[in-house]
Amino acid sequence: MDEVLTTREMAEADRLAMAGGASGPALMDRAGAAVADAVCRRRPAGARAMVVCGPGNNGGDGFVAARVLAARGYRVELFLLGSRDALKGDAAQAAARWSGAARPLTEAQPAAADVVVDALFGAGLARDLDGEALAAVERINASGTPVVAVDVPSGLDGDTGRVRGAAVRASETVTFFRLKPGHLLYPGRRLCGPVRVADIGIPESVLEAIRPQTRRNGPSVFGDAFRAPDEEGHKYGRGHALVVSGGVEATGAPRLAARCALRIGAGLVTVASPSDALAVHAAALTAVMVRRADTPADLAALLADRRRNAVALGPALGVGAETRERVATALRSGAHVVLDADALTSFEGEADALAGLVGERPERGVVVTPHTGEFARLCRGRADIGEAESKLAAARAAAAALGVVVVLKGPDTVVAAPDGRAAINANGTPWLGTAGSGDSLTGMTAGLLAQSVPAYEAACAAVWLHAEAGARIGPGLIAEDLSEALPAVLREYFAGQGA
Ligand SMILES: NC(=O)C1=CN([C@@H]2O[C@H](COP(=O)(O)OP(=O)(O)OC[C@H]3O[C@@H](n4cnc5c(N)ncnc54)[C@H](OP(=O)(O)O)[C@@H]3O)[C@@H](O)[C@H]2O)[C@@H](O)CC1
């Protein structure tokens, strides 16, 4: 159920279902009935339901919903953009079975209704809203009347999560078969309200042909790759993560990362520290070890021990040539690498230089974890990435260009792999936007890489577990809580696997 389909893939699912014997009107009947069910959960029979229909099949779903609601005793008024005669195909059939009037959309007064069904545009939205449609959406949003959106709120682009001119603010959205990217990517996610995925009779088997590349992030994405340690294992079997620290005034971030690397299951974790910060780290760390590393050559020496199989650089490391050199050292070692914050900003506008270093050892996993600002700096000058149509497309383009797994952070974090796979995260909480939260994510990623979880799955697991930990703490969350919340999160996660 975690596959996410683009509008094109959804049309393909529809086509394959029909090729397999499903009928278009039957699919539309189930879609419209699912929308009617949502209205019924929200308002009792007798309520005034206003259905606004567009000229395509989204409007067709609206006609079905109107018919079902009227049969269940709702007082239904239906308004149509365009003329009834102009409807085609399944929508025309659905309209023919609606015995009530279809009044001009300009007459729709949503403030007078108890609930609105928004069936103006769905997957077929082709341009920015204007004219009558725009005015109707503005009236709906101003009315304060609850809105059930059909497939997507009208005006929201289902592929990108972006608004085309204006979009309905829905109280809930009923979509069909699978989620679309626009349900998960902001601002779309906010405009949808809670999203219900209705089964309309499209068989699961169509996915074998479509092979969707996008998923909602969760254990279905990474569960096979991240399992509980086996009973006979020992700490050396769970890898050794190295976290590179900056100077004495910047030791908190690497310690947060190191503790998270250990909590998530790395067998050993070491902070590589410059001499001036050694004493601070030594006083503050117990299970995490400390080693001196003043220069990139010192880092190379530490990484020459191949048991140190994952390294994290970035948090509070400082921006500049020295950090670039450390990144190059890490990327030339045999270790898996996580790059965050200053390690990425040190390559501002030089994504190609970073890609060159990554390309020297393509067998090893590299994950970068920028927030939006760091991402924009890193990819400056790359129009193919900067002008991508969505956050999802941008992360994918960057992953392909850099040859790394990209974790593009935010309330709708996207994880993308160079091979095109991508996952959109949706279990977070705004409380995760706090100092040190990103450092913790970096550490979790390093800890998973140390356990030999492949880079894409490691990144997806880290993002999901980090969000899960944050959501559990909620209000008052500080970064120190994240590592401490992990044991309970992990216990449940492994229990869910039957481990
Ligand atoms: N696929 C499936 O499995 C199933 C799909 N189902 C349903 O079908 C929906 C997709 O239907 P769809 O393809 O007919 O597109 P839809 O969203 O109705 O819009 C197209 C119409 O709008 C028009 N139009 C576009 N933009 C406009 C604008 N800015 N301003 C004004 N007009 C604009 C466009 O006009 P044109 O661009 O041709 O001028 C065209 O007439 C999907 O969301 C779901 O609800 C279900 O029944 C279950 C099975």
Ligand SMILES: [K+]
């Ligand atoms: K809609």
